[in-house]
Amino acid sequence: MKKYIKYINTLSEMKTFLLLWLTQSFSGLGSAMTSYALVIWSYTQKGSALMTALLMVSSYAPYVLFSIFAGALSDRWNKKVIMLVCDTVAALTTVIMLFLLHGGALQIWHLYLINGVNGLMNTVQQPASEVATTRILPKKYYQRVGGLRYFSSSLNSIMTPIIATAILGIAGMDAIVAFDLFTFVIAFVTLAFGIRIPKSETVEEKKEKLLEAVKTGVTYLKRERGIFDLILFLAAINLVASVYDAAFPAMMLSRNGGSEKVLGLVNAVIGITTFSGSILASFMKKPKSRVRVICNCLLFSMSTENFLLALGRTPLVWCIGGFLGWIAIPLMSTNLDAILRFRVPEQMQGRVYSVRNSLQFFTIPIGYFLGGFLVDWVFEPIMAGQSAESILVKVFGTGKGSGAALLFFVIAFAGIGVCLYFRRDRHIWELEKG
Numbered sequence: 001m002k003k004y005i006k007y008i009n010t011l012s013e014m015k016t017f018l019l020l021w022l023t024q025s026f027s028g029l030g031s032a033m034t035s036y037a038l039v040i041w042s043y044t045q046k047g048s049a050l051m052t053a054l055l056m057v058s059s060y061a062p063y064v065l066f067s068i069f070a071g072a073l074s075d076r077w078n079k080k081v082i083m084l085v086c087d088t089v090a091a092l093t094t095v096i097m098l099f100l101l102h103g104g105a106l107q108i109w110h111l112y113l114i115n116g117v118n119g120l121m122n123t124v125q126q127p128a129s130e131v132a133t134t135r136i137l138p139k140k141y142y143q144r145v146g147g148l149r150y151f152s153s154s155l156n157s158i159m160t161p162i163i164a165t166a167i168l169g170i171a172g173m174d175a176i177v178a179f180d181l182f183t184f185v186i187a188f189v190t191l192a193f194g195i196r197i198p199k200s201e202t203v204e205e206k207k208e209k210l211l212e213a214v215k216t217g218v219t220y221l222k223r224e225r226g227i228f229d230l231i232l233f234l235a236a237i238n239l240v241a242s243v244y245d246a247a248f249p250a251m252m253l254s255r256n257g258g259s260e261k262v263l264g265l266v267n268a269v270i271g272i273t274t275f276s277g278s279i280l281a282s283f284m285k286k287p288k289s290r291v292r293v294i295c296n297c298l299l300f301s302m303s304t305e306n307f308l309l310a311l312g313r314t315p316l317v318w319c320i321g322g323f324l325g326w327i328a329i330p331l332m333s334t335n336l337d338a339i340l341r342f343r344v345p346e347q348m349q350g351r352v353y354s355v356r357n358s359l360q361f362f363t364i365p366i367g368y369f370l371g372g373f374l375v376d377w378v379f380e381p382i383m384a385g386q387s388a389e390s391i392l393v394k395v396f397g398t399g400k401g402s403g404a405a406l407l408f409f410v411i412a413f414a415g416i417g418v419c420l421y422f423r424r425d426r427h428i429w430e431l432e433k434g
Helices: 002-046 049-076 079-102 108-136 139-170 173-194 210-223 225-254 260-283 290-302 305-311 315-326 329-343 346-361 363-384 391-396 402-423 426-433
Strands: none
Touching (some): 210 346, 225 290, 225 305, 225 402, 290 315, 305 402, 329 346, 363 402
């Protein structure tokens, strides 16, 4: 009975966050389905890993370039209004894309431009969302936020390839976009009329000039060396991970044994895995060492999945790789999120998170471009030039996609090296004292 009452109290205390989280996650599913369909469309149009990877480059470039200013603006503006406006602009770009597709005028450069606009909106929205979460959620539930976010992200990963593939086959892109817009309306109405985001108890940040606010965020990170080095650690991991992301669809769609169904299957397994891991992370007690958990989870991920993707020849092996690579990531994210929320003052979070975003994520567009370039211009040509008796052919196979497999083998060692290097950083370990 006591446990039942405890759960009721927990739900009551978290109800505002849960309502926001559920509706925003539902909207995220619609957006993910549209993005998934467009990745398949772009690759079938061009057959180029680089051209497809540039879709993500165009999304992240504005995010990296303008994040450092977006957080300062976010701290000064109404958080709800920011989120509503950004969601609306993103929905309008989806409608524009559909009109272009119907008119037979859709080109891949249109998608780059649309993704750029959406990336800019996300740049402003993300720090506003982070601060809004901090304000509506009691501190004792901070550790659960990361787990719940991975819960929704992983559930979307499961559902996106399944639902998107089915809807594309039955009703086409129109139905995908219609579902996307439906989820947008649900999220918009809920946020506009059902969510109250408290105002900050401090108003001093509103008096700061924009450049002064940006400087405040930069100065804070210079002073908090542990957080700064932790951000650099994640930036290096993101570089490796984005090379992976650029090469992944190219290998799944073109390698012997791969196809659109296999791509969807492996993505679904990754989604189920992160879904399961997020449930565990949401209910696990605070670890003795959050830093150790972060380091160990990333090292385990980098030491497993890339090797199995590189050396595997069947969907089963690739699915096992996806499971091993992603099972620990929600736990890492949960503890990373908790460290930042506990260490960074609430009135500083918008500015600090925005600087964090620029530093931590600037490697993502670089990695996507690098991954696409390496697949198309380096590793695929290398494998195409090998003789049948070559050791590389025996290990990684032949045909299109074998070069992407070789690239996965290389980035496995890069990821392990990054983890071992930052594991020795004493400033990161000093975060345990906080």
